[in-house]
Amino acid sequence: MVLCPVIRKLLHKRVVLASASPRRQEILRQAGLRFEVVPSRFKEMLPKALFPSPPAYAVETAKQKALEVARRMHQKDLRAPDVVIGADTIVAVGGLILEKPVDKQDAYSMLSRLSGKEHSVFTGVAIVHCCSRDGRLDTDVSEFYEETRVRFSELSEDLLWEYIDSGEPMDKAGGYGIQALGGMLVEQVHGDFLNVVGFPLNRFCKKLAELYYPSGREDPRPAQSHQGRGGRDEDGGERTQAAGPEEAVSSRTGHSPPPFPTGLLELVDSFKASKALFTACKLKVFDLLKDGAPLKAVDVAGKLGASACGTGRLLDTCVALGFLQKTDRGYSNTETANLHLTSDGAYSLRGLVLHHSDHPWDLSARPESAGRDGVDPHDGALGERTGPPCQASCTHSEETRLGLLRAMHSLAKLTARHVATAFDLSRFSSACDLGGCTGALAHALAREYPRLRVTVFDLPEVLQHVAGFQPDGPRTEQVSFLPGDFFEDSLPEADLYVVSRILRDWPDGKVHELLSRVARACKPGGGLLLVDVAAGPEAEAEAEGLRRRAGGERSAAVYAHLLRRLGFADVRAAGAGVRPLALLGTRGAP
Numbered sequence: 001m002v003l004c005p006v007i008r009k010l011l012h013k014r015v016v017l018a019s020a021s022p023r024r025q026e027i028l029r030q031a032g033l034r035f036e037v038v039p040s041r042f043k044e045m046l047p048k049a050l051f052p053s054p055p056a057y058a059v060e061t062a063k064q065k066a067l068e069v070a071r072r073m074h075q076k077d078l079r080a081p082d083v084v085i086g087a088d089t090i091v092a093v094g095g096l097i098l099e100k101p102v103d104k105q106d107a108y109s110m111l112s113r114l115s116g117k118e119h120s121v122f123t124g125v126a127i128v129h130c131c132s133r134d135g136r137l138d139t140d141v142s143e144f145y146e147e148t149r150v151r152f153s154e155l156s157e158d159l160l161w162e163y164i165d166s167g168e169p170m171d172k173a174g175g176y177g178i179q180a181l182g183g184m185l186v187e188q189v190h191g192d193f194l195n196v197v198g199f200p201l202n203r204f205c206k207k208l209a210e211l212y213y214p215s216g217r218e219d220p221r222p223a224q225s226h227q228g229r230g231g232r233d234e235d236g237g238e239r240t241q242a243a244g245p246e247e248a249v250s251s252r253t254g255h256s257p258p259p260f261p262t263g264l265l266e267l268v269d270s271f272k273a274s275k276a277l278f279t280a281c282k283l284k285v286f287d288l289l290k291d292g293a294p295l296k297a298v299d300v301a302g303k304l305g306a307s308a309c310g311t312g313r314l315l316d317t318c319v320a321l322g323f324l325q326k327t328d329r330g331y332s333n334t335e336t337a338n339l340h341l342t343s344d345g346a347y348s349l350r351g352l353v354l355h356h357s358d359h360p361w362d363l364s365a366r367p368e369s370a371g372r373d374g375v376d377p378h379d380g381a382l383g384e385r386t387g388p389p390c391q392a393s394c395t396h397s398e399e400t401r402l403g404l405l406r407a408m409h410s411l412a413k414l415t416a417r418h419v420a421t422a423f424d425l426s427r428f429s430s431a432c433d434l435g436g437c438t439g440a441l442a443h444a445l446a447r448e449y450p451r452l453r454v455t456v457f458d459l460p461e462v463l464q465h466v467a468g469f470q471p472d473g474p475r476t477e478q479v480s481f482l483p484g485d486f487f488e489d490s491l492p493e494a495d496l497y498v499v500s501r502i503l504r505d506w507p508d509g510k511v512h513e514l515l516s517r518v519a520r521a522c523k524p525g526g527g528l529l530l531v532d533v534a535a536g537p538e539a540e541a542e543a544e545g546l547r548r549r550a551g552g553e554r555s556a557a558v559y560a561h562l563l564r565r566l567g568f569a570d571v572r573a574a575g576a577g578v579r580p581l582a583l584l585g586t587r588g589a590p
């Protein structure tokens, strides 16, 4: 998600981060920026004594790093990127500039210098706008720095050496990483934390806003207040002081044009990112780049039997999306790709990606007829919703079905413990997880509640594949599997029914039917735990009916409203991991 409008401005440009620092890449990626990584070859050896202050040195180094990449890319491709970002982080203490230690002894002398004292961390940043004209590279450099003051505790020799032996100091300015073990050395921080980590995101956004919205407005299109001001236009070029055609029209008619529909255009474009992901997963790009040495685009193309040019574009898009990293040696997987996009990653979601790639979302099926017929588009009229992907997989090949189960298992594992502990469920002695698939949540519940017996109730064709997903270890005997269809068969008896991550895939009528069945099966005092609902204000609930969000979820308020109507009292909501909310309702007397 991109929160910052000014970051959105860069989404349609070719942006390059001239840095090998994984921290910088992470910070900018988390901010929603899409960029390629081309580490700078500039040697950080400018003569420090020539600079009036430590930050002046950091800014110049950042600028040289970025310019080196801009020039190299221009020479190589004869097309420079639109924007190159360079940064340099240093520590300044007692008039000295400390960079990355060259060896352990150097780390020791840096850290002992910082012990018990305050020092400043400066990150210099250069934003270089590039333009190729007649084979010549024009650059326009904007630069700034940010200072953060950091105070260290007194460090004992033992602690110092233990920290140095951890290996953490070696690639960090001043010899410590505040975001990791080095955080233990720090007593106080004044200023931007991310600046210490390597990139002052807040100042960076402000600087971009200065460049792209010079009059202080978020969106420059409704242009009245820009007259007489310079600045950068949508394409990063200098805006001239003369009014553009739009401005001329608006001054003639007296009407301002509406705000530029940036969000809408981003949506129109966003399918390209999904397409690239689908294609890379289908071609097994991430399996190919797993573990081994980085590969050049031509080598990847050779192994895939694809064109070098198309493969290069696909790989670069994956770099911009944060799934691959690119160095001089070639392309390799990021941690995210290794974990989630390889076939056998610890939390592989590749099966889910392939499922979505092969089954375009039903909403696109018959939209026109739904509009004409006046049918409620949320009730399956736009194409049948066939339930959770792992239940709807009868048309899949064996390999795809297993990949999908693995993805469902990964997703459940990611949040299972959060879900199990979102509420105190110790009053229940039996639970039934409806559509519980491989049992990942069931096992987490069993681990948390020693007296809870959990039955996973799912279709026979799903359960026949779950043996390979069962964990070893204590309490596994508390979990059992029962084949059945929760729309057709009687629900197994239980004190607590669990409905996790399945409702979003069913139309409203089916959701109503399933929850009514649960309400009938649930004894007074029994519970219903409902997982994967979106947050939403209570007031909207009645008006919304069971309306879904764009992602398919319905809001917690909507479900709470429905549960109360079905006879559940005391419906409470709690966080259940990064995204989903969980609801727990208690069945009242009928």
Ligand SMILES: O=c1[nH]cc([C@@H]2O[C@H](COP(=O)(O)OP(=O)(O)OP(=O)(O)O)[C@@H](O)[C@H]2O)c(=O)[nH]1
Pocket (backbone or CB within 6 Å): 018, 019, 020, 021, 022, 023, 024, 039, 040, 044, 065, 087, 088, 089, 090, 100, 171, 172, 173, 176, 177, 178, 179, 182, 196, 197, 198
């Ligand atoms: O608390 C932390 N302080 C600093 C860092 C990391 O330290 C390095 C600083 O080095 P530099 O600015 O020269 O950047 P490089 O890593 O060499 O990458 P470039 O290719 O951009 O030159 C930087 O990585 C900080 O992130 C830290 O992690 N924690």
